[in-house]
Amino acid sequence: MGITTQYTVDLDEVGPVEVSVAAYGSGQPFLLLHGGAGPQSVTGFAEKFAAAHDVRVLVPTHPGFGGTVRPESLTSVPGLAALYGALLDQLDLTDVTVVGNSIGGWITAEIALLKSPRVSGIVLVDAVGIEVSGHPVADFFSLTMDQVFELSFHDPEPFRVDPATLPPAAQAIAAGNRAAIAVYAGSAMTDPTLLGRLGSLEIPTLVLWGESDGIVDVDYGRAYAAAIPMARFQLLPGTGHSPQLETPDQVDHAIWDSADTDFSAFAR
Amino acid sequence: MPKTAVTRITHSCHLIEIGGRTFLTDPWFSTRPGYYQGEPIAIGIPDLPRLDGVLISHEHYDHCDLDAFAAYRDRAVPLFVAGTVVEAARKHGFTNVTALAPWQEAEVGGVTITATPAEHGVYEVTFVLRSGSDAVYFAGDTLLIPELAEIPERLGHISVALLPTNGLHIRPADDMQVVMNADEAAELTAVLKPELAVPHHYAFTKGFLGDRLITRSDKNPLRYQDAVRDLAPGTSVRIVEPGIRIEL
Numbered sequence: 329m330g331i332t333t334q335y336t337v338d339l340d341e342v343g344p345v346e347v348s349v350a351a352y353g354s355g356q357p358f359l360l361l362h363g364g365a366g367p368q369s370v371t372g373f374a375e376k377f378a379a380a381h382d383v384r385v386l387v388p389t390h391p392g393f394g395g396t397v398r399p400e401s402l403t404s405v406p407g408l409a410a411l412y413g414a415l416l417d418q419l420d421l422t423d424v425t426v427v428g429n430s431i432g433g434w435i436t437a438e439i440a441l442l443k444s445p446r447v448s449g450i451v452l453v454d455a456v457g458i459e460v461s462g463h464p465v466a467d468f469f470s471l472t473m474d475q476v477f478e479l480s481f482h483d484p485e486p487f488r489v490d491p492a493t494l495p496p497a498a499q500a501i502a503a504g505n506r507a508a509i510a511v512y513a514g515s516a517m518t519d520p521t522l523l524g525r526l527g528s529l530e531i532p533t534l535v536l537w538g539e540s541d542g543i544v545d546v547d548y549g550r551a552y553a554a555a556i557p558m559a560r561f562q563l564l565p566g567t568g569h570s571p572q573l574e575t576p577d578q579v580d581h582a583i584w585d586s587a588d589t590d591f592s593a594f595a596r
Numbered sequence: 597m598p599k600t601a602v603t604r605i606t607h608s609c610h611l612i613e614i615g616g617r618t619f620l621t622d623p624w625f626s627t628r629p630g631y632y633q634g635e636p637i638a639i640g641i642p643d644l645p646r647l648d649g650v651l652i653s654h655e656h657y658d659h660c661d662l663d664a665f666a667a668y669r670d671r672a673v674p675l676f677v678a679g680t681v682v683e684a685a686r687k688h689g690f691t692n693v694t695a696l697a698p699w700q701e702a703e704v705g706g707v708t709i710t711a712t713p714a715e716h717g718v719y720e721v722t723f724v725l726r727s728g729s730d731a732v733y734f735a736g737d738t739l740l741i742p743e744l745a746e747i748p749e750r751l752g753h754i755s756v757a758l759l760p761t762n763g764l765h766i767r768p769a770d771d772m773q774v775v776m777n778a779d780e781a782a783e784l785t786a787v788l789k790p791e792l793a794v795p796h797h798y799a800f801t802k803g804f805l806g807d808r809l810i811t812r813s814d815k816n817p818l819r820y821q822d823a824v825r826d827l828a829p830g831t832s833v834r835i836v837e838p839g840i841r842i843e844l
Contacts, residue, residue, distance in 0.1 A: 356804055423632060423803045445627040448803020531629045532806035558630075558768075560809055587767070587808035 330375065330387065337414045342401045345391060345411055352385045353378025357421045359412060359439075360387050363430025363456075364468065364509040365480075365570060366501075367394050370429060373572035377580055386419075388412065390435075392508030395501045403511050405431070405457065405519065409438030416446045427451040427583070429572055430543070431513050437522065440531050449532040451583055454541050454569045455552060456513065458523040463548040465517040468509070479542030481568040526555040533559035536582050538567040538574070560586070600730040600844040602756060604836055606637040608659055608736045608796050610758060615707045615727025617648040621758070622659035622736050630806045631658055634799030634815070638839030641667050649704045652677040653736030654720035655684060658800065662688040676702055676709050678721045696721060698743070699750065712747055714738035717766065717774045724751050730844060732756045733788060737764065737797050739773065740780035745787050755844055757790040757831075760797035761820040762813040777814060782823030785831050792844055793833050795820045 330350035337345050350367070352374045360377075362370045367389045374385040390408055392398030402411070412435065416424055424447050428436030433455020440450045456465050466479050473491050477484040491502060509517075533556045537549035546563065553561035562582050567575040598616040605611060608622040624633065625641050641664065650673055652660050660681055666688040675685050679695040686693055694702055696711035698721055703709070707727045714720035715738055722735040724747065731753060737760040738744075748754060763777025775797065776784065785793050795817040802811050821833040834842050 423801070425804045440629070443629055445629055445632075447629055448632065449630070449805025449809070451805070532802060532809045534805060534809060558810060560768075583805075586805065587812070 330371065335415060335418065337411055337418060339402070339407075339411055339414055342399055342407065345399055345402060346397060347391060347411065347415065348389045348394070348396055349415070350374070350387045352387070353382065354384050355381075356383045357424045358383055358385045359416070359424055359426045360385050361412070361426065361428035361432030361435050362387065362390070362393070363428070363432045363570070364505065364513070365430070366505050369570055369573055370432070373576045373579065376576055377583075380580060381584060388415070390508065390512070392511065393505050395504060398508060398511070405434050405512055406438050408435045408512060409442060412439055413442045413444050416444065422446050423448045425449045425451065427453065428455060429453040429570060430456055431509065431517065433457065434513070434517075434519075434522070437526065440529050440533070441525055447531065449534070451534045451536060452552060453536045453571055453579065454538055454544060454549065455535075456517040456544055457519055458526070458548075458552055458555065459518045459520050460523070460548045460551040463545055463551070465548075466543045467515065468517065468543070469515050479568075480570060481574055482538065482540035482566050483574070487573065523551070523555050526552075527557065529556050529558070531558065534583065534586055535559050535561045536571060536579060537561070537563055538569055538571045539563050539565045540567060541569045543569040597728075600727070600732065600755060601841055602732065602758065602794060603638070603841040604794065604796060604838050605639050606633045606635055606838045607800055608653075608758075608760065610734070610796070611639070611645070612725060612732050612734070614725050614730055614732055615705070617705045617707045617727070618645050619707075619725060620644065620647050620650045621723075621734050622653055623650065623665040624658050624661045625664040626661055628657065630802045630810070632801045632803060634801040636838050641665065644668065646670075647673050648707070649674045649676060649709065651709070651723045651734060652681050652685070653714065653722060653734075653738075654678050654716060654718055655680050656718065659736050660684070666690075674704055676711070676723070678719055680719050696723075710751055712751070713741060713743040715741045717772070724754065726751065729753070730755045732758065733790070734758045735760060737775045740776040740784055744784055748788060754788040754790045755792065757785060757788050757793045759784065759793060759795055759820075761795040761817055762798045762800065762815065764800075765812040767810055767812055771812065775813075778817075778819035779823050781820050782827045785824050786828040789828065790831055792842070793824060793831050794836060794842070795833065
């Protein structure tokens with residue numbers, strides 16, 4: 329079980345922001361950022377990873393998700409990146425590896441671009457955020473939930489739920505999550521300037537991609553890795569857009585044992 | 597007669613006292629993503645003593661942190677550097693910058709500074725500081741190369757050797773080795789035959805992910821101490837925390 333703490337982080341041009349952070353384990357710090365599926369899409373992996381390796385995994389809930397409050401002026405992915413950069417300062421953490429899935433991966437890329445010495449490496453797991461010609465991000469807002477499940481998983485059956493059968497509170501939270509996605513990521517879920525900015529990164533980067541990801545395809549992932557000078561790309565078979573949910577052991581192995589894979593896997 | 601002494605500040609950054617003069621080697625006073633000392637920085641720039649000279653072996657950030665070192669109170673301090681560092685040093689406002697190629701020498705207040713060979717991923721030099729019968733050899737992070745065996749022949753007895761020992765490899769560059777390892781440093785110690793040797797450059801880390809994806813290195817300086825016991829039993833190896841001053 330994680331221990332959840334509410335932090336108040338002062339952010340330039342936004343003011344104080346309340347952020348809820350679940351912490352698992354102790355030791356080497358990891359910041360694990362969820363995507364549009366919300367914090368529960370990463371907490372299981374956080375618990376497993378922390379227990380397996382004696383590390384500390386912090387899972388913030390992006391303000392506006394999970395029923396939390398989003399300050400009106402916190403409206404962008406770079407804003408969330410600034411929030412977590414300030415949180416790392418406040419917690420005085422060093423040698424932090426930031427791991428993010430989907431929109432969480434986009435936030436991770438923006439955190440790396442802040443170039444804080446507190447962040448020593450990043451792991452992008454089926455991240456969105458860049459524009460790649462011919463490889464658009466699936467239009468989440470025009471899809472039915474059934475279609476979202478089809479595109480998100482290699483095998484959607486174990487994960488499929490009918491939103492209409494959810495209790496009212498869960499439906500309200502899901503609606504809040506959807507609204508938060510729209511505010512932070514927009515309908516395109518990309519920033520046309522991001523790809524060009526990634527070339528300035530000098531941070532060790534692991535790009536993990538589910539081979540069956542129908543939200544952002546494998547070539548999109550390869551383009552992400554190719555844009556970051558020190559990135560290594562690794563394809564994860566039998567998994568989709570949320571590998572930490574569908575095949576968590578693969579993600580654990582890819583991160584923890586990344587030194588064991590061969591060097592030709594580097595994007596460049 | 598002033599004592600010859602060495603104070604490791606962090607990584608390959610030392611204060612060397614010799615002939616009554618004080619020199620700084622390979623300044624590194626900050627951190628960046630993926631570049632961490634892995635140990636404290638024992639002395640901050642405002643607390644540095646008055647320096648008679650600064651030696652810089654090559655331009656890599658962890659050896660040539662000019663952005664931070666530009667805050668040193670006297671940018672007229674003499675810098676003796678690898679040729680590839682000159683332009684950056686001048687851009688940072690240092691006005692007394694001398695490039696030394698291998699076997700070229702300069703003199704500061706009775707201390708002779710001789711650049712000696714090196715090999716690394718980029719152009720690098722090592723240095724010998726001599727005053728009278730005392731000489732300190734400083735190697736930033738070179739590989740072991742045959743030319744280093746010429747040092748005692750050409751420059752005489754070495755009293756103190758400051759050597760890298762982590763055998764750093766760069767994984768994405770076909771796992772290329774760019775720094776001597778503990779056994780190689782012990783081999784060099786056997787050639788130089790100093791009374792005292794201090795290993796450095798072993799605590800360096802690129803962080804959790806960087807140590808897995810980018811670099812591979814040996815962080816245990818005891819391996820060097822063990823190897824010297826076999827190969828150069830006349831040399832005393834001192835493994836020191838940053839900030840500890842040791843006299844010859």
